[in-house]
Amino acid sequence: MDKEQLFMEKFSKLLDGEKFTMETELKFLENWDSLASVDFLGLADEDFGKELDPMDVRTAGTVGDLFELVTKED
Numbered sequence: 905m906d907k908e909q910l911f912m913e914k915f916s917k918l919l920d921g922e923k924f925t926m927e928t929e930l931k932f933l934e935n936w937d938s939l940a941s942v943d944f945l946g947l948a949d950e951d952f953g954k955e956l957d958p959m960d961v962r963t964a965g966t967v968g969d970l971f972e973l974v975t976k977e978d
Contacts, residue, residue, distance in 0.1 A: 907952075911971050914951055918943050926968035933967075948974045 905913075916922070919935040930936045941961050948954045952974040964970050 907975055908971065910951065911974060914947050915944075915967065915970070918947060924967050926966065926971060928967045929965060930967065930970075931965075944970065 915924075918940060919933060922933055922935045924933060941958070944961055945956055945958060948956045954974050956973055960973055961970065964973065
């Protein structure tokens with residue numbers, strides 16, 4: 905499984921199966937809230953080995969922006 909597939913699977917579970925694409929704006933996701941963003945920080949660390957700055961997650965606009973955060977090279 906490649907990183908994008910893993911991300912899509914894990915993010916879907918985080919959102920309780922809510923449908924989305926990489927272009928979906930986070931503000932339109934019913935299950936994306938402050939608790940989900942905290943859970944995402946844990947997902948990034950556990951599944952992708954990335955310790956993210958919460959402000960970067962907070963300012964992300966799309967699902968693709970979150971994917972970029974967990975896959976960017978340091």
